[in-house]
Amino acid sequence: MSLSRTMLSVRFHQTGGPEVLRVETLARPEPQKGEVIVRVLAAGVNYADLVRRRGDHYPVPTPLPFNPGCEFAGIIEDCGEGVDRSRIGESVIGANIQGGAYADYIAVEAKTLMPWFEGLSLEQAAMLPIQGLTAYLALTDAGMLTKNDTVFVQGATGGVGSLIVRIAKALGAKRVIAGVGHESKIRLALAAGAEAVVDYSKSDWVDALRAASGGLGVDLVMDATSGGILERGIDCLVPNGRAVVYGHAAPTDNPVNVTRLLEGNLRVTGFFLGYYHVNRPDIVVAALKSLEGLIKRGELDLVPAKVLPFAKAEEAHRLMEQRNSEGKIILVPSNRMEDQNG
Structure with missing residues (x-):
């Protein structure tokens, strides 16, 4: 399957309020050694995204222009050198402190991805990594x-x-x-x-x-x-x-x-x-397994509060900033919203 050479991405070129977020057409990233390209099907909105957009203190740099989004669920669609190509088509969830998830595609290290277990919707899966x-x-x-x-x-x-x-x-x-x-x-x-x-x-x-x-x-x-x-x-x-x-x-x-x-x-x-993602991936994997057990036994229910297309990232940030969101906000590619509504 041939991948699109371009993608839609939400970025900001200067720090400020939600209005600085823009939807832009960019070249799709190419996987480097040890990386995969994930087609993002759902991205979680987190407070860290607001912090970086405002230019507030954050543990790692936020280079401009910047594409926020550190939590996602999707499907591996391409592999870089050193990654088994049999992983193409694998459903995964991931966290990337460098951002990039408010986009159709994201390039991430293959070793940082976690399996997306059965029984979860895309939106539920995107609630887990962060x-x-x-x-x-x-x-x-x-x-x-x-x-x-x-x-x-x-x-x-x-x-x-x-x-x-x-x-x-x-x-x-x-x-x-x-x-x-x-x-x-x-x-x-x-x-x-x-x-x-x-x-x-x-x-x-x-x-x-x-x-x-x-x-x-x-x-x-x-x-x-x-x-x-x-x-x-x-x-x-x-x-x-x-x-x-x-x-x-x-x-x-x-x-x-x-x-x-x-x-x-x-x-x-x-x-x-x-810290755990970088230094204690063993604890992260064990925690994910524990969450999987709670969910499969029906002891933990994941219910996203609101699902919006990437084009409404500004609205998502306003809702969170004004504390008008109740629960988790998820962003999805616009074509997914069109499929669900059409």
């Missing part, structure tokens, strides 16, 4: 979740947060308390499996969190803000409690109260999935 693995490993490896834990999940209706709620329940956490930023999201948090929900737009939300924990406090705080919500969540930890920070959506200049950590024997742990 957000699914972040939720699972932040809980289990960084957070050391146990079945005796009461867990507080901040941002519980977002892409990662909603998965953390579902996975914590699937793994048998004693109690999961969801944190949301508006009362309109309470229903969604309960539907994800939370036993209780606190609305931290209310001034008394810390009291509500303590009450939801039976007055005891929580064992584990899962936080994506690095801001005031984290600081106040730490105040609700039981002795020997843990807090995992997996994002910095609303950072503040206020340092964590070290005295509180010392007196409570508390631990605050940062989590960055990119």
Whole structure:
């Protein structure tokens, strides 16, 4: 089968708001040694994409012009030197910290790809390489979740947060308390499996969190803000409690109260999935297998909140930036949307 020499790609030539995203026609990439070309069938939208588009701090450089997208599902359509060509046609999922997934094709190292197991839709498969693995490993490896834990999940209706709620329940956490930023999201948090929900737009939300924990406090705080919500969540930890920070959506200049950590024997742990993909691929593979087991046993349901064509990447970013998305946003090639609608 002959591949198209061109492709559609979403790029930005300068940092800024969602309006800097453009759909452009580019030459299809050629596979280098050890690489494959994947035809992208679904790409996950992640907060990291917004961070890089805005020009905020990110662990790796963002050269301009830049094609965002670090999470995808698709089919191998070409192989570079050193890659067995029998892999052509293989269904895969992947994560690429260098971006490139908001496009019809992406060139990636073959060894970084993971199998896309049966029973998943394209959109569900694209939820796993970044957000699914972040939720699972932040809980289990960084957070050391146990079945005796009461867990507080901040941002519980977002892409990662909603998965953390579902996975914590699937793994048998004693109690999961969801944190949301508006009362309109309470229903969604309960539907994800939370036993209780606190609305931290209310001034008394810390009291509500303590009450939801039976007055005891929580064992584990899962936080994506690095801001005031984290600081106040730490105040609700039981002795020997843990807090995992997996994002910095609303950072503040206020340092964590070290005295509180010392007196409570508390631990605050940062989590960055990119470290695992680069340094501990064995843990990534094991986590993916665990997620596969949860899904196949019906203990974890993956439900994308919204599916949009690449041409509406600007809308997808606005929805996430304004916190008007509830769950995971997926982008797909425009021709896939046309096939589904026609």
